[in-house]
Amino acid sequence: MAELGGGNGGTATQRILGWFPERVQLHVAMLALQFGYAGFHVVSRAALNMGISKIVFPVYRNILAFILLVPFAYFLEKKDRPPINLNFLVQFFLLAVVGITANQGFYLLGLDNTSPTFASAIQNSVPAITFLMAVVLRLEKVRLDRKDGLSKVFGTVFCIAGASVITLYKGPTIYSPSPSLNKVREMSPMLQSLGDANGKNWTLGCVYLIGHCLSWSGWLVLQAPVLKKYPARLSFTSYQCFFGILQFIVLALFMERDLNAWLIHTGSELFSVFYAGVVASGIAFAVQIWCIEKGGPVFVALYQPVQTLVVALMASAALGEEFYLGGVIGAVLIITGLYLVLWGKSEERKFLLQQKPSLIQSDNNGLPRTSNHAKSSSIVQPLLSQSNENGPHVEATSRSPEKKTGSGRRRRRPESCWRRMAKQTPPMESS
Numbered sequence: 001m002a003e004l005g006g007g008n009g010g011t012a013t014q015r016i017l018g019w020f021p022e023r024v025q026l027h028v029a030m031l032a033l034q035f036g037y038a039g040f041h042v043v044s045r046a047a048l049n050m051g052i053s054k055i056v057f058p059v060y061r062n063i064l065a066f067i068l069l070v071p072f073a074y075f076l077e078k079k080d081r082p083p084i085n086l087n088f089l090v091q092f093f094l095l096a097v098v099g100i101t102a103n104q105g106f107y108l109l110g111l112d113n114t115s116p117t118f119a120s121a122i123q124n125s126v127p128a129i130t131f132l133m134a135v136v137l138r139l140e141k142v143r144l145d146r147k148d149g150l151s152k153v154f155g156t157v158f159c160i161a162g163a164s165v166i167t168l169y170k171g172p173t174i175y176s177p178s179p180s181l182n183k184v185r186e187m188s189p190m191l192q193s194l195g196d197a198n199g200k201n202w203t204l205g206c207v208y209l210i211g212h213c214l215s216w217s218g219w220l221v222l223q224a225p226v227l228k229k230y231p232a233r234l235s236f237t238s239y240q241c242f243f244g245i246l247q248f249i250v251l252a253l254f255m256e257r258d259l260n261a262w263l264i265h266t267g268s269e270l271f272s273v274f275y276a277g278v279v280a281s282g283i284a285f286a287v288q289i290w291c292i293e294k295g296g297p298v299f300v301a302l303y304q305p306v307q308t309l310v311v312a313l314m315a316s317a318a319l320g321e322e323f324y325l326g327g328v329i330g331a332v333l334i335i336t337g338l339y340l341v342l343w344g345k346s347e348e349r350k351f352l353l354q355q356k357p358s359l360i361q362s363d364n365n366g367l368p369r370t371s372n373h374a375k376s377s378s379i380v381q382p383l384l385s386q387s388n389e390n391g392p393h394v395e396a397t398s399r400s401p402e403k404k405t406g407s408g409r410r411r412r413r414p415e416s417c418w419r420r421m422a423k424q425t426p427p428m429e430s431s
Contacts, residue, residue: 026295030303033287038310040280041116042318044108047272049319053261054108055252057273059245062100064277066241073234081232091226092239099219100244101251106212113205115321118166120311121331122209124304124338128152128159129217131341137221148347155340162333163213167206171325177316301342305335 047057073081082088111119131152134140143149223236230236256262264270291300308331315321 034307036284038307041311042314043272043275045116048112055256058104059248060273061276062245065281068282069238073238077232081235093243096240096243101247103215106208110205110208113200116315117312118327120308124334125159127341128156133221148344151340151344155337158333158337162330166330169326170202173322174325175323177320
């Protein structure tokens with residue numbers, strides 16, 4: 001993932017990576033990414049079980065994310081960042097209400113009343129909800145006379161059906177941790193401190209999670225016109241993160257007046273905040289945009305269900321989570337709908353490229369990309385990022401810096417890896 005350097009064949013890390021094909025590196029990175037985001041779901045639930053405030057947790061998490069983002073935004077986007085004005089600030093503030101405050105608030109409320117596994121499962125419906133919103137707002141047309149249009153419609157129906165089943169039908173328990181696993185948890189003070197994953201109000205929690213997905217999808221739709229006017233994506237995200245911190249602090253003035261709630265009492269609480277802010281919002285961010293750069297958004301989105309499986313294994317071992325029939329049926333329907341939507345978007349992209357070959361864009365080195373990796377500058381590509389706190393991407397083509405040759409002709413100058421990353425739309429984390 002590092003940029004190849006010159007002289008002596010690059011660093012030792014680059015030489016080791018050179019032993020493996022890029023496709024292998026992509027699959028390994030995506031698996032590591034899903035484990036990272038899966039850990040976020042489990043760590044967040046453990047933090048709630050330990051009693052950390054639902055207001056304090058996102059405040060600290062967003063402060064850490066903001067500290068990580070600002071240096072990259074400042075140095076990498078000096079030339080790309082438009083002048084800030086009141087109109088932009090108002091739009092950033094409103095996007096923060098939807099994409100950070102409502103998104104993360106609903107997620108934590110839903111997670112507290114359900115379980116990490118089903119919180120992760122229901123997030124797979126975000127591409128379908130985004131597609132539905134784009135259709136309602138007439139940003140995308142539904143072509144029922146083509147197989148890609150039918151696939152997206154059926155995928156949306158499956159996702160809505162799956163979310164409805166999870167919400168309305170809990171069903172009997174079909175899996176409980178084995179007695180031996182429970183004994184291991186009882187003998188481990190650390191695992192005992194994490195509490196269990198028994199839900200408080202399953203239906204209410206699912207409603208909160210649907211609100212989380214609606215907020216996430218709404219943010220993806222609403223950000224598109226703003227990004228066209230303000231293409232500095234890291235700065236765009238930093239401003240929203242800043243306003244999100246302020247909004248959560250204002251909420252805390254009314255909802256969390258206990259000063260002790262702002263103190264980190266244990267190492268487990270400190271780890272959960274650090275993991276959410278640094279790993280889920282920092283390291284995973286860098287890995288994900290590298291994967292999108294190399295493999296394309298569809299490739300990244302196809303790995304999303306792996307996260308749900310990993311969350312199930314982690315939550316069962318660490319939290320003693322039980323699985324219910326309604327949740328499993330709903331998760332299967334949602335994941336089926338996800339793949340139908342993704343397949344429809346992929347087929348639509350191929351169709352457009354066949355109709356207009358000029359849509360095949362060149363990468364930053366001037367080499368043409370294949371149709372599988374071609375990127376779209378339209379909101380009509382609602383693909384998952386993660387998840388996440390972790391989401392879909394709206395990507396735009398950027399011109400690479402040019403340099404004059406001796407003959408007066410201009411040629412492209414390769415951009416650095418991090419500058420290319422800065423021009424990618426930052427993913428919204430899974431919560």
